[in-house]
Amino acid sequence: MRVLLSGYYGAGNVGDEALLAGLVAGLRARGLGVAVLSADPGATSRMHGVRAFHRLAGLGPALAWAGAVLSGGGGLLQDATSARSLDYYLGVLRLARASGRRVAVYGQSLGLLSPAGRARVARVLAGVPLAVRDEDSLALAGELGLTGVLVADPALLVEVPLDVAPPSRDGPVVLVPRGGQDALNSALESLALQLSEDGVPLAAAAFHPRQDAPAVARLAHMAPTLEVRDASTPAAALRALSGARYVVSVRLHGCILAARLGVGFAGLSYDPKVRGFLSQAVAPAFQRPVDERALLNLVRSAPPIAEHAALHLTRLADEGLDWLAAALARRRVPR
Structure with missing residues (x-):
């Protein structure tokens, strides 16, 4: 058929x-x-x-x-x-x-x-x-x-490229903003500033370049050592999360692809579909207004993914x- x-x-x-x-x-x-x-x-x-x-x-x-x-x-x-x-x-x-x-x-x-x-x-x-x-x-x-x-x-179920590295405690915290979500992106900026001062390696990716590139640029301004990673295709997006210590995403598929790779992640939720996935994945969820201190403490600890939930999904x-x-x-x- x-x-x-x-x-x-x-x-x-x-x-x-x-x-x-x-x-x-x-x-x-x-x-x-x-x-x-x-x-x-x-x-x-x-x-x-x-x-x-x-x-x-x-x-x-x-x-x-x-x-x-x-x-x-x-x-x-x-x-x-x-x-x-x-x-x-x-x-x-x-x-x-x-x-x-x-x-x-x-x-x-x-x-x-x-x-x-x-x-x-x-x-x-x-x-x-x-x-x-x-x-x-x-x-x-x-x-x-x-x-x-x-x-x-x-x-x-997307195929993972062979050159994608597994999660690493020495890897970067990867941030995935979403254009138009200023309050949630602001929480990412505060997080990036504090982690940068702590010496934590950082990366960010625009999952919808036309919408998200300005938000990624603001993150890079807040944390000059932040690495901007390409995410223009599914394979590139998986590579953007390669070797990550932890992922914090406003975009739903930043969370989903982190789960695909077995990387611990948290979501900043702007929509019921994001909350729904985070609940199914037994992953931390933050809503407006974001408790920035709680988010920072979570990312510093970088808890592992709930493997049983990811496998079930x-x-x-x-x-x-x-x-x-x-x-x-x-x-x-x-x-």
Whole structure:
């Protein structure tokens, strides 16, 4: 079967590209053909070795190619940032169903949703195989009258380059900011200043360069010895966390890729999807206003990752793809 993936792909966000890499590898390993709807089809084809269609202009040809359409993963089904974004992702599902394609929603977080958004998601997803990546989303699905299963983010399955070093107590503390989250980024800056004065090696990476590069530049200004690391591809992002002592991330996939590498990490949470993953991973979570003294003490101690939780999440991600392959083979959702 040929599966078309609909998500926030080709937009320069390495977290979504890591998620896509895990999905592509997992679906191909299960004998499925893969193509992707992308904001930049050429870049997506080069990075992932897949056929890619423009997410707008190429939608018709993409649906003609596909036997099934998969919405996900990521935080697509929300209208807190843009109602137009929700319109698009639900619209792809409606077009797929209208053209007789199998559909599924996979590896997503649900929400935040307005009352109108909740009603639309409930209507479009009725009867659609649904797998979400955190407990809060599973609970919200139930509130909307939807039946879902719990999986884990496919980025946990991304291939690790051979040159990525294991965690090291002598390595740097790696900081991953997020553009637009000034209060949380300010806490990272305070942390960087104090750790720099302590002589702790530091590094930072922009997981969405267009959004995050200014925040990384401010961290480098606060701590002149800080090493700025490339994170422009999933492999580069994994290398950015290579040999780390500890990771502190505002970005969700800074936490997820740290878990993939077995590096201890803490998250500064701006969104339910971040809190959801940190809870599943049994990892420290800080919310606004950040207790900067507690964060500093935590990072100085650099506790190891909760290995049992990370292993459980990796198994959940792998088993979720088995569920997905079976769901796509088993059923066609009525129009």
